[in-house]
Amino acid sequence: xxxxLAAVPSWxxxxxxxxxxxxxxxxxxxxxxxxxxxxxxxxxSMFNYTSYRMLDRKRRNLSVxxxxxFELPGRRSMRATPLPSRGDKVRLSIQISDGPRKxxxxxxxxxxxxxxxxxxxxxxxxxxxxxxxxx
Amino acid sequence: MDCRAALxxxxxxxxxxxxxxxxxxxxxxxxGCPACAEExxxxxxxxxxxxxxxGIRAMEKAPALDVMRTRVLAGIEESREAHRRRSWVAxxxxxxxxxxxxxxxxxxxxxxxxxxxxxxxxFDVAVEDVxxxxxxxxxxxxxxxxxxxxxxxxxxxx
Numbered sequence: 001x002x003x004x005l006a007a008v009p010s011w012x013x014x015x016x017x018x019x020x021x022x023x024x025x026x027x028x029x030x031x032x033x034x035x036x037x038x039x040x041x042x043x044x045s046m047f048n049y050t051s052y053r054m055l056d057r058k059r060r061n062l063s064v065x066x067x068x069x070f071e072l073p074g075r076r077s078m079r080a081t082p083l084p085s086r087g088d089k090v091r092l093s094i095q096i097s098d099g100p101r102k103x104x105x106x107x108x109x110x111x112x113x114x115x116x117x118x119x120x121x122x123x124x125x126x127x128x129x130x131x132x133x134x135x
Numbered sequence: 136m137d138c139r140a141a142l143x144x145x146x147x148x149x150x151x152x153x154x155x156x157x158x159x160x161x162x163x164x165x166x167g168c169p170a171c172a173e174e175x176x177x178x179x180x181x182x183x184x185x186x187x188x189x190g191i192r193a194m195e196k197a198p199a200l201d202v203m204r205t206r207v208l209a210g211i212e213e214s215r216e217a218h219r220r221r222s223w224v225a226x227x228x229x230x231x232x233x234x235x236x237x238x239x240x241x242x243x244x245x246x247x248x249x250x251x252x253x254x255x256x257x258f259d260v261a262v263e264d265v266x267x268x269x270x271x272x273x274x275x276x277x278x279x280x281x282x283x284x285x286x287x288x289x290x291x292x293x
Contacts, residue, residue, distance in 0.1 A: 042281055106266070115282050133253065
């Protein structure tokens with residue numbers, strides 16, 4: 001057990017843990033999903049939707065250069081690839097597709113523990129907002 | 136009192152079962168009946184003889200009984216000790232099981248289903264490049280205390 005715990009820091013330093021939460025934002029009702037944690041207030045102050053519900057959440061531990069696929073609601077998908085970076089910075093290549101259509105391709109630089117939102121794709125009567133964080 | 140009834144009382148007396156109030160009647164009969172008196176004397180002598188014999192046999196068997204008693208007591212103590220050992224094992228058996236469970240959870244916990252709430256430590260994000268083949272993309276920056284937003288405006292949809 002001690003050997004396992006001792007091995008964690010080197011393992012963690014070589015990988016990036018990418019967390020993707022898929023939030024359905026709409027004006028149907030007035031409920032805020034408690035699973036959104038402290039980000040609930042941020043969403044309410046930034047957008048004009050009355051209801052926020054987390055549909056799915058996935059996490060992948062990826063090495064630099066390793067692509068990870070994240071299934072998103074509505075047959076959409078996201079591919080994330082950690083890129084080489086320095087210090088506590090994390091660089092991510094993000095691609096979001098809707099079937100054959102490529103909705104977004106971007107490269108982000110953020111600190112470990114940082115977060116970015118990607119929103120806009122329509123979903124049911126509202127939109128999808130992706131909460132992407134990396135550690 | 137006839138001799139038949141007297142004999143029953145004699146046997147009851149020898150067994151210690153004759154009521155005290157019946158002893159006078161029996162004594163009157165024995166005083167007037169030599170045959171019953173002789174029978175009474177014989178039966179009365181049998182009890183002490185049997186008790187003496189039992190005492191002798193008990194003395195003969197005493198060492199064996201002592202050994203048996205010692206064995207029984209030792210067995211009881213051994214049983215208690217075994218119970219105490221089982222109790223100790225049962226009390227602490229969960230520790231290795233818990234350690235194994237914690238190790239398994241640490242190694243095999245499905246990271247993809249983590250449901251702990253979001254607690255971002257920073258919203259400092261640099262968008263190095265952004266493009267879309269089928270949509271219009273807008274960058275939204277509302278300050279350091281709010282997350283950066285990349286908003287996808289799907290053409291012909293939004």
